[in-house]
Amino acid sequence: MSSVPPIPTNIRGRLPRSFYTRDARIVARELIGHILITEIDGVRTSGRIVETEAYLGAEDHASHAYRGPTNRNRPMFQAGGHVYIYFIYGMYYCFNVVTGTEDQGQAVLIRGVEPLEGIDAMRDRRGKTPRRDIDLTNGPGKLVMALGIEAGMNGTDLMTDPRVRIKKGEMLADDDVVATPRIGITKAAELPWRWIARSALKPRRST
DNA sequence: CCTGCGATATTCT
DNA sequence: GAATATCGCAGGC
Secondary structure (H helix, E strand, O other): OOOOOOOOOOOOOEOOHHHHOOOHHHHHHHHOOOEEEEEEOOEEEEEEEEEEEEEOOOOOOOOOOOOOOOOOOHHHHOOOOEEEEEEEOOOEEEEEEEEOOOOOOEEEEEEEEEEEEOHHHHHHHHOOOOOOHHHHOOOHHHHHHHOOOOHHHOOOEOOOOOOEEEEOOOOOOHHHEEEEOOOOOOOOOOOOOEEEEHHHOOOOOOO
């Protein structure tokens, strides 16, 4: 018989479930500096997380989970460590990490990463070819395209899915992380639940 | 450098 | 009908 081992799940090196089963605001802050990795058809791409936003459940008017579970937001009500992907503006997908415990309906939107591995593949996937590497992944829709994230990954588990995982990176000091209001929302727009690495503030312009 | 706007599909009122 | 957890391009400094 074949001696080929099963596809490795690479649990080693991943952030543990306990990292995600906390309040979205804590997870959003602490995700800054960790590494988002995809492995699609043998192509590996990765980036350092530099911008996040926290979305809570029934108490957060800006959250997809505000009105309780629906067909669309169902993955948000899974246990922390799962993936929530939604389609937005008729054209783009956004990638979220579910946080908290089952049924809380929390998630963290990944809004920006700094390209690390597979930059050539990122450029291929983006079609356009931005001058600077950072412009490949400095937006929630952009990083989804660059990393090859697809709707089929919606609801998957970051603990075990070989296609997408988050590995421990370098924890940033509080002085190196800035909290600001969330982007692109009209409800609860004043809450400072967006976190961004100070090093990522300069390159970013509009949006 | 900056601001404004159109694209385009699902969800909400 | 209106709104939307966006992006890239056009045009004016």
